[in-house]
Amino acid sequence: xxxxxxxxxxxxxxxxxEFPDGALVNLGIGMPTMVAxxxxxxxxxxxxxxxxxxxxxxxxxxxxxxxxxxxxxGQPVTIVPGGAFFDSAMSFAIIRGGHVDYxxxxxxxxxxxxxxxxxxxxxxxxxxMGGAMDLVAGARNVIVAMEHTSKNGAPKILKxxxxxxxxxxxxxxxxxxxxxxxxxxKGLVLEEIAEDTTVEEVVKATEAPLHIAGKLGxx
Amino acid sequence: xxxxxxxxxxxxxxxxxxxxxxxxxxxxxxxxxxxxxLINKGSKALNLxxxxxxxxxxxxxxxxxxxxAATLTASHIGTNPVSGQKMNSGELKVTLVPQxxxxxxxxxxxxxxxxxxxxxxxxxxxxEGKQKxxxxxxDYLLELPMGADFAFIKAxxxxxxxxxxxxxxxxxxxxVMAMAADHVILEAEKIVEPGELDPEKVxxxxxxxxxxxxxxxxxxxxxxxx
Numbered sequence: 001x002x003x004x005x006x007x008x009x010x011x012x013x014x015x016x017x018e019f020p021d022g023a024l025v026n027l028g029i030g031m032p033t034m035v036a037x038x039x040x041x042x043x044x045x046x047x048x049x050x051x052x053x054x055x056x057x058x059x060x061x062x063x064x065x066x067x068x069x070x071x072x073x074g075q076p077v078t079i080v081p082g083g084a085f086f087d088s089a090m091s092f093a094i095i096r097g098g099h100v101d102y103x104x105x106x107x108x109x110x111x112x113x114x115x116x117x118x119x120x121x122x123x124x125x126x127x128x129m130g131g132a133m134d135l136v137a138g139a140r141n142v143i144v145a146m147e148h149t150s151k152n153g154a155p156k157i158l159k160x161x162x163x164x165x166x167x168x169x170x171x172x173x174x175x176x177x178x179x180x181x182x183x184x185x186k187g188l189v190l191e192e193i194a195e196d197t198t199v200e201e202v203v204k205a206t207e208a209p210l211h212i213a214g215k216l217g218x219x
Numbered sequence: 220x221x222x223x224x225x226x227x228x229x230x231x232x233x234x235x236x237x238x239x240x241x242x243x244x245x246x247x248x249x250x251x252x253x254x255x256x257l258i259n260k261g262s263k264a265l266n267l268x269x270x271x272x273x274x275x276x277x278x279x280x281x282x283x284x285x286x287x288a289a290t291l292t293a294s295h296i297g298t299n300p301v302s303g304q305k306m307n308s309g310e311l312k313v314t315l316v317p318q319x320x321x322x323x324x325x326x327x328x329x330x331x332x333x334x335x336x337x338x339x340x341x342x343x344x345x346x347e348g349k350q351k352x353x354x355x356x357x358d359y360l361l362e363l364p365m366g367a368d369f370a371f372i373k374a375x376x377x378x379x380x381x382x383x384x385x386x387x388x389x390x391x392x393x394x395v396m397a398m399a400a401d402h403v404i405l406e407a408e409k410i411v412e413p414g415e416l417d418p419e420k421v422x423x424x425x426x427x428x429x430x431x432x433x434x435x436x437x438x439x440x441x442x443x444x445x
Contacts (some may be wrong), residue, residue, distance in 0.1 A: 003313035004400055050318070051244040052388040067247065068375075068387035074245025074274070074298060087422075088244075088270070089326050092319030095229075096339060115342070126306070127297025129345075130271070134286035137339045168342025 007177040009125075010194065013038040014219045015143055015175050019045050019102055025055040026050060026135055027093065028105035029073050032145050035104055047159065048100060048174050050131040052091050055083020095131065096138040103139035105132060107174070109161040112208040114183040115172040116144060117163035129166065136167035148176035154208040157181070157188070178202050180219060181210070192217035221405075222382040222430045225308040226256035229404045229432045233257065236289070240325070240370040240396040245271055245298060248389035249278030250406035251436040252253040258282070259307055264289040268367055269441075270321065270392050283311070292365070294318035317345060320362050324393055328364035329398025335362045342406040354434045370400030372423065373434075377407035381428030390422055395428040399410040408434045 001009070007033060009041045016038040019025055026048045027033050039045055043208035048070050056071060061209060064173035065076035079085070094100060109117040116136055119129040136142050149155055174181040180192035180203045193202055195218050203210055230253060233239065241250035258281060267288040272295075273280035280299045281286050290312040296302035305311035316324070323335045336359035340346050349362040372393045374383035383405055385393055397403050405428045 028396040040266040049388070050246070052391050066387065068389050070245060070247045070388055072244075074247065079387075085390065086323040088318070088392050089395050092322050096319050096337065126303060127298075128271075128293060128295040128315040129317050130295035130297075133343065133345065134339045137337075137341070138319070155311040165343045167339075 001213050003109070003150045007194070008034065009038070010219065011145060011175055011177055014180060014192075015104055015145055018041065018173070021056065021141065023101040024049040024054065024094075024099065025046060026100050026139065027100045027102045028103070028135075030130070031105050032104040032106060036084075036147070048091070049077070050091050050095060050135070052087060053079055053083055053085045057083075092131070092134055095134050098138060098140055100135070100139040102141045102143060103135045104143045104145050105135065107144040107156065108140055109156055109163050109200040110144050110159055110171055110174050111145075111161045112183075112187050112190065113160075114169045115161045116142070119166045120164055122164065124168045132166050136170045140172050141172045143175060145175050148202070153205075154211040155205055158207045159209075178205060180217070187211055189213055190216070192219050195217060220379045221425065221428055222381070223410060224430050224432055224433045225322040225342065226406075226435065227260070229430050230256045230260055230262070232402070233260075233262060235262060235371060236266070236291045238268065238367040240367040240392075240400050241267065241372065242272045242372050242391060242393035243270065243273070243278055243397045244388065244391040246273035246278035246280070247393050248373050248385070249273065250373040250404070251278060252434045253371045253404055253406050253432060254278060254281060263287050266292075268292045268325075268365065269324060270318065271295040272302040275301050275425055276301050283329040286310070290314070292316060292321075293410060294321045296352045302445040308375075320345075321365075322392060324365040325392070325399045327362075328366040329405065332364060334364060336360070336439060337362055365399065367396070368402065370396040370403045372397050372403060372405045372428075374405055374407045374423070376387055376409045376416055377393050377405055377428075377431050378411050378413050378425070379431070380413050381405055381425030381431060382416055382418070382421045383407065383418060383423040383425070383428070384420050385422040394423055397423045402429045403427050404430050406430060406432045406434050
């Protein structure tokens with residue numbers, strides 16, 4: 001595995017430890033989807049696919065695709081034993097009614113007030129918010145999984161988001177290739193750092209001020 | 220009993236400029252036969268309401284690629300780049316709606332509600348121009364009902380009263396759209412006699428359905444991502 005991929009795996013593995021047994025979880029497309037592969041042994045979580053079911057399973061094997069069972073990205077997938085199908089109104093009642101325990105989404109920018117921007121870059125990328133605004137506003141715990149900085153090294157954890165917001169003040173945790181950061185009323189708290197970095201490096205790569213936890217962990 | 224029509228006959232009354240809901244999610248659950256008939260009829264300037272625009276030349280995505288829509292209300296257009304291109308060039312007027320709000324606005328229309336109060340979109344561009352209410356210390360947006368002249372619904376099985384079974388993840392927006400459109404055209408892979416579809420298996424009650432059309436295009440293959 002290349003070093004970048006190893007860092008991603010470390011990040012999603014760390015997130016996977018957050019879910020208690022039996023949690024209902026909705027994973028965004030991309031890196032968040034990887035979280036499902038690293039649930040600690042002895043625990044089971046139930047994944048929701050917001051297009052209409054709980055019990056989202058692995059991608060369908062080639063030749064065994066069922067066009068009636070696709071994930072929110074449109075790819076043919078499977079449903080696990082114990083899953084349930086429903087319509088969009090039910091699916092989004094589950095999301096908006098606070099019945100989803102955790103959602104994990106990617107982020108373009110997050111700020112010290114827990115604001116998240118992840119659905120558009122004006123003039124460049126305007127795909128629409130899909131279910132992201134509902135998920136971030138409705139899920140009980142919102143975890144942002146992303147690279148700590150942009151491709152050119154610019155911080156993505158800011159004092160104030162500059163891109164259009166997906167939701168205001170809803171993010172609970174930010175997990176990156178460098179750090180595990182909790183959003184609290186007093187600001188961002190650096191609780192853990194990756195094993196190949198230092199607090200100084202994390203602070204340098206973060207625009208928002210960080211409170212350093214008394215007992216700093218490593219992952 | 221509901222009229223069982225050919226696809227051509229069923230779409231005959233859909234005038235240019237009509238508002239049309241198309242159920243489906245990334246093509247899964249799109250009524251391919253009805254969409255095809257609408258394209259063959261030469262329909263244009265439609266006001267399209269659909270969860271997403273699928274992929275280029277797949278399902279509802281064809282209506283975009285072949286310039287049949289003047290406006291589009293959807294939650295996601297990212298998988299069909301043509302939608303974005305037409306939005307940027309001004310050919311297509313696009314309104315993006317959070318997916319849960321999209322479903323609830325349609326449900327509100329079908330259920331006779333005056334609107335929906337939701338925290339989704341608070342503090343974002345979605346709240347622009349909308350009434351905000353603070354109830355019990357929490358901010359909500361007032362989202363108004365959304366209806367349509369026609370809706371295209373796709374079922375696996377329908378009985379002649381229009382009761383329909385929609386399997387798996389094909390239910391998506393179909394259930395709310397069936398309630399919210401003046402004329403609901405139901406495309407079914409199989410049409411059976413009353414009594415042959417177990418009432419316990421009915422996803423959409425036939426009372427909402429105006430006409431039934433038998434599918435002539437396969438649902439499989441076409442709706443998988445190209």
